[in-house]
Amino acid sequence: xxxxxxxxxVGGPGKNYVTLKVLTDQGVYGLGDATLNNRETLPAxxxxxxxxxxxxxxxPRNSEDVWQFFYRGAYFRRGPVAMxxxxxxxxxxxxxxGKLAGMPVYQLLGGxxxxxxxxxxxxxxxxxxxxxxxxxxxxxEGYKAVRVQCGIPGMPSxxxxxxxxKGDIRNYITDYAGIRPKxxxxxxxxxxxxxxxxxxEIRDHFGPDLYILHDVHHRLLPREAAEFAKAVExxxxxxxxxxxxxxxxxxxxxxxxxxxxxxxxxxxxxSIWECNRLIENELIDFIRVAVTxxxxxxxxxxxxxxxGLHNVRTGFHGxxxxxxxxxxxxxxxxxxxxNFGIQEYLVLGTSECNAxxxxxxxxxxGLMHVSEAPxxxxxxxxxxxxxxxxxxxxxxxxxxEDGTMWNY
Ligand code: CS2
Ligand code: MG
Numbered sequence: 001x002x003x004x005x006x007x008x009x010v011g012g013p014g015k016n017y018v019t020l021k022v023l024t025d026q027g028v029y030g031l032g033d034a035t036l037n038n039r040e041t042l043p044a045x046x047x048x049x050x051x052x053x054x055x056x057x058x059x060p061r062n063s064e065d066v067w068q069f070f071y072r073g074a075y076f077r078r079g080p081v082a083m084x085x086x087x088x089x090x091x092x093x094x095x096x097x098g099k100l101a102g103m104p105v106y107q108l109l110g111g112x113x114x115x116x117x118x119x120x121x122x123x124x125x126x127x128x129x130x131x132x133x134x135x136x137x138x139x140x141e142g143y144k145a146v147r148v149q150c151g152i153p154g155m156p157s158x159x160x161x162x163x164x165x166k167g168d169i170r171n172y173i174t175d176y177a178g179i180r181p182k183x184x185x186x187x188x189x190x191x192x193x194x195x196x197x198x199x200x201e202i203r204d205h206f207g208p209d210l211y212i213l214h215d216v217h218h219r220l221l222p223r224e225a226a227e228f229a230k231a232v233e234x235x236x237x238x239x240x241x242x243x244x245x246x247x248x249x250x251x252x253x254x255x256x257x258x259x260x261x262x263x264x265x266x267x268x269x270x271s272i273w274e275c276n277r278l279i280e281n282e283l284i285d286f287i288r289v290a291v292t293x294x295x296x297x298x299x300x301x302x303x304x305x306x307x308g309l310h311n312v313r314t315g316f317h318g319x320x321x322x323x324x325x326x327x328x329x330x331x332x333x334x335x336x337x338x339n340f341g342i343q344e345y346l347v348l349g350t351s352e353c354n355a356x357x358x359x360x361x362x363x364x365x366g367l368m369h370v371s372e373a374p375x376x377x378x379x380x381x382x383x384x385x386x387x388x389x390x391x392x393x394x395x396x397x398x399x400x401e402d403g404t405m406w407n408y
Contacts, residue, residue: 001024001025001059001061002024002025002058002059002060003022003023003057003058003059003060004023004024004025004056005022005023005052005056006021006022006055006056006092007021008020008034008044008048008052009021009380009382009385010040010041010389010390011385011389011390011391012353012356012385012388013350013352013353013356013388014350014352015035015320015321016035016391016393017033017035017040017356018034018035018040018044018084018088019031019032019033019088019323019380020032020033020034020088020089020091020092021092021380021382022055022060022089022092022093022096024096026100028060028099029095029096030060030091030093030094030096030099030376031091031325031376031378031379031380032087032089032091032092032296032325032326033091033291033292033322033325033329034084034085034088034292035292035323035326036080036081036084037175037319037321038175038394038395039081041390042081043081043082043084046082046085047088047089050085051085051086051089054069054070054073055089060092060093060096060097061093061096061097061100063090063093063094063097063298064298066090066093067086067089067295067296067298067299070082070085070086071295078273080270083271083293083295083299084292084293087291087292087293087294087295087296087299087326088292089296090291090295090296090297090298090299091291091296091297091325091326091329091376094296094297094298094332094376095375095376096375097375098374098375099374099375101374102374103374104370104372104373104374104377105297105329105332105375105377106331106370109297109332109336110336111336112336112370113335113336113337113338114335114340115367115369116367117331117334117335117340117342117343117368117370118144118342118366119143119145119318119343119345119363119366119367119368120143120145120146120147120211120213120238120342120343120344121138121141121145121146121147121346122146122149122161122172123135123137123138123146123148123149123169124150124162124163124168124169124170124171125150125151125162125163126163126164126165126166126167126168127150128150128201128202130151130163130166130167130168131148131150131151131169131198131202132202132205133169134169134170137169137170139210141366142364143366144209144211145210145211145238145342145366146210146211146213147213147214147241148202148212148213149162149172149214150162150194150195152187152194152195153190153194154187155185155190155191156184156185156186156187157183157186157396158184159186159191160217160219160408161174161215161217174395174396175321175395176396177391177392178393178394179392179394181394181395181396181397182394182396182397183396183398184396184397184399185399185401186398186399186400186406187400187401188219188220188221188224188400192224192227192228192231195214195228195232196228196231196232196235199214199235199237200232200234200235202235203234203235203236208236211238211342212237212238213241213264213342214237214239214241215241216241216244217241217242217408218244218245218407218408219398219407220243220244222248222252222254222255224244225244225251225254226254226255226257226258226259227258228240228243229243229255229258229259229261229263230259230261232261233261237261237262238262238342239261239263239264239286240262240263241263241264241265242265242267242268242288243255243263246265246266246268246269246274246278247274249274249275249277249281249283250277252278252283253283255283256282262286263283263285264284264285264286265278265284265286265287265288266278266284266286266287266288266315266317267288267289267290267293267317267319268293269288269293269294270289270293270294271294271295271299272299272302272303272306275287275289275303279303279306279307279312280310282310282311282312285311285312285313285341286312287303287304287312287313287315288315288316288317288344289303289316289317290317291316291326291329291330297329297332300333304333304337304339308337308339311339312339313341314333314337314339314340314341314342315341315342315344316334316343316344317344318330318343318344320346322346324354324357324359324378325357325380328361328377328378329376330343331343331368331371332370332376332377334368334370335370343368345368352384355381355384356380356381356385357379358378358381359371359379360372360373360377361378395408396408
């Protein structure tokens with residue numbers, strides 16, 4: 001069996017999805033998602049200029065060897081662009097493999113470990129009352145888990161993932177049109193003095209059963225993160241996410257020494273080598289990698305297995321920049337993984353998105369139910385794709401009040 005061609009599409013409703021369609025000499029095709037948020041043209045170029053010319057003629061069933069070819073063959077290994085590009089190839093080859101076998105991909109991984117996979121939504125508010133309304137909305141929608149992000153009184157700019165104006169409780173903007181980023185100003189002191197009490201008020205209001213998650217988004221120094229994680233212990237969070245930048249994997253040690261608050265890290269990682277020490281030293285409770293940014297199902301499965309040896313559960317990234325294709329691939333991993341934790345679920349879910357990516361995965365009562373269709377269980381309408389073009393966008397950059405460059 002041979003790969004005969006591969007097509008690359010950039011664009012989609014509200015997002016520059018990068019979709020790969022791998023064609024074969026037996027008519028079976030596979031789909032992959034190479035969307036690297038705000039840098040979408042780069043994996044698309046990597047696919048076009050390097051990967052597709054080498055893919056043609058390969059046997060799509062040899063997904064491991066194809067992965068090794070593009071990983072080792074690059075010489076300059078890893079990085080989000082390359083790993084997103086051949087992550088899409090890997091998803092497409094698993095899609096083809098499932099279609100050939102007549103099985104949903106989760107069956108090829110080891111079958112189901114659960115019927116429904118717990119997901120979480122994003123509640124947001126320019127202030128605490130709005131955030132409370134937002135949480136109530138998602139609880140009424142049947143979600144059992146909600147990420148909560150709150151506007152901080154006195155913060156020079158909007159805090160992370162909150163609306164700029166009061167009243168909007170379901171939408172916040174993180175990607176602004178144009179390639180030159182908006183500059184936001186951050187004040188750690190205001191955040192650290194306000195957020196622990198806000199999280200406790202949320203816990204008191206919604207009771208002990210709601211899973212509450214909060215994303216610090218890399219904003220604190222390790223010591224500050226340790227202090228903050230300790231301060232929020234009474235709120236009983238499901239997890240505290242990205243409390244401090246984790247390139248320095250040892251930095252997470254300080255948090256562990258001072259707090260029992262569960263820690264989730266990893267959405268910015270693109271290989272096992274950026275998180276192996278975090279996992280092996282059990283410095284985190286959830287690993288947040290994504291099949292798009294971390295080299296597809298083949299590599300993420302290795303990370304899941306390493307995490308499983310160290311009582312670390314999965315909490316795959318699922319921001320709106322992930323197309324229904326990578327969310328479908330993650331749905332299969334979520335159904336299989338014995339150490340599954342939770343899935344972030346923010347696929348736009350609009351009628352345009354569903355028309356572009358017909359899918360049989362379904363959400364019900366805060367749980368994601370994986371498709372039983374052969375392969376990934378998602379399709380791609382090329383005619384619909386013709387409606388969309390690439391439109392440059394960028395999320396903000398963050399500075400401290402004295403102008404020091406900080407972490408978005
Ligand atoms: C966020 C992301 O969903 C999350 O946990 O950290 O949405 C992140 O802000 C974006 O992916 C950045 O492009
Ligand atoms: Mg995050």
